[in-house]
Amino acid sequence: MLTRRVIPCLDVKDGRVVKGVKFQGLRDAGDPVERAAEYERQGADELVILDVSATPEGRSNAAHTVAAVRAVLSIPLTVGGGVRTFEDAERLLGAGADKVGLNTAAVKRPELLTELSERVGRQCVVLSLDAGRHQDGRPGWGVITTSGTEREGMEAPVWAAEAERRGAGEILLTSWDRDGTREGYDCDLIRAVAGVCGLPIIASGGGNGAHHMTDAFDAGADAVLAASIFHDGDTTVGDIKAQLALTGVEVRP
C-alpha cells in the first residue's frame, strides 16, 4: 500500500534558503542544493521549494535553483511560489521540477489548471490552497490568495473539488490560522477537504512533531509538509519517520 509521505519545505529567495525569524524578517539559512541533498539523505519522501522572491529577477533565478537542486536530488521535487502563467510552469518543469504548485494564478484563472494538466499531465499540477477560518465567525474556511486577501464567497473545500475537476493532481493545503503556531495541523480543514475532493492532500501549517502528523494522517492527509521543525536541526526526517512507524503509520523506511 502507499506510504504516508513526509515532505520538507525550503523557502528560497534569490538562490538562498531563507528562514523567517520573528520580528527580524528573513535570514539566510543556507544553500538550497546542500539542504536538499541533506533532506534526501535523512529520508524525505519529496521536497517542496517555495520561491519567496519578490522581484521578477528573483523569479527567473528560481529556474537556476531548480536545475541545481535537480542535479543532486533523486526524489520528487515540487516548486511553487509566484507561478503566474503556463510559461512559468513549463520553465520550472523543464528546469527539473516534477510538479508545480499554483495558488493565486489558479484562483484568478482556473482554466490554467486544465491547460497545464492537458499539456503535462495532472500528476505535475499541484493546487496550493491557503485556507483560513472566516473572520466573521461563520463556519468554514475561505480561500486566501498570496496577497492575503480572501476571495469573496469561495469556500476552501469547494475550491478543492473544483480544482480536481479542472485537472489538479494534488492539493497542498495550508492552514493560515495554524501556520507558525506549532499547535498542529488544522485537522477539521483536512477532513472537510478530504470529504469532497478525492485528490491526495499534503497538509501544511502548524505541524511541530510526529504526533501532529499522525493526527493529520488520521484526518485524511496523505502527506505532511514541515519546514521549521527540520530547519533548526532539532529533529531529522529520520527521527520523525521512526516515531511515526512506532505508532503504526506506514512510512517508507
Next chain:
Amino acid sequence: MTSCAIIATGVANTASVAAALRRIGLSPTVTAHPAEVEAADLAVLPGVGSFAVGMAMLINTRNDRVITERINQGRPLLAVCLGMQLLGTASEESPGVPGLAIVPHAITAFPKGTRTPQFGWNKVSNSSPVADGGGGREADGVGLSHQVSRSEAPPVSPMSPQRKQGTSSLSSDPPLLQPGHAYFANSYRYTDAPQGWHTATADHGGPFIAAMARGNTLACQFHPELSGPFGLDLIRRWAERCGVRTTAMNGEPTPC
C-alpha cells in the same frame, strides 16, 4: 564514451531522467531523431501523458521501429512509466490505439474504487522467477504466478545473449530487480507477467506489475529516477549489466 539517448516525448520529465543518468556518470542527450536513438549505446524511453499521445509521437518520429529493433536485438533500453506501457498491445486509456506489442499484454485501469492515480511510494516485491517451462529457475524470487496471470507465449531464455565476455554467470549475479520502495504516479498498469521476463510486483487495489526485465531491457512502471537510492541503484545495475561503467556520486567508479 558511452552514448545515451533519452527519447524526447515532448513532455516534461526528461529533466529528472537526465539528472539521474548524469548522477551515475553518463552524459545523456535528449533526442527524437531515430538515427541517434538507433546508434546510442543506451536508450531511455520516458513517458508522461496519455498512451495515444505517446504512440503518436513514436510513430511520427519513426522511433517505434527503432525501439522494437533495439529490443529484438537485445540492445539496451530503459522504459519508464508510460514508456513501459507503450511496449504493450493496447491500453484501456486509449481504446483502439495499438501499442508496440513487444509485451503481449494490455494495460488496464486500477479497479473501480481504487485511488487513482496511484501517487506516492509503494512497496515493490522481490522479482519473481521467469516462467520458462522447465529448469533454470532462479532462486531469488517469490513466485507470484498464482496472483498474476502469465501469458501463453513460448518460453524465452532468461539469459541475455548480449552479455559481455568475462562477466559472471547469471545465477551468481544479484537480481536486477530487487525489493524496496519506489515512487509511482500512474493510473494504468499491467497485471499480466509476460513469459520470459523477470517481474516485480506491487499492490494497489490488487497486485500489478511494478517492473519487468529481459536481457538488456528494463521497464519500470514507477519512476526509478525519483525513487531515491533504490531507483538510482536499479538504473546503475541496469547500465552495468549492459556493459557500461558507472560512477558513484562522488565520481569514483563503482566496483564491478
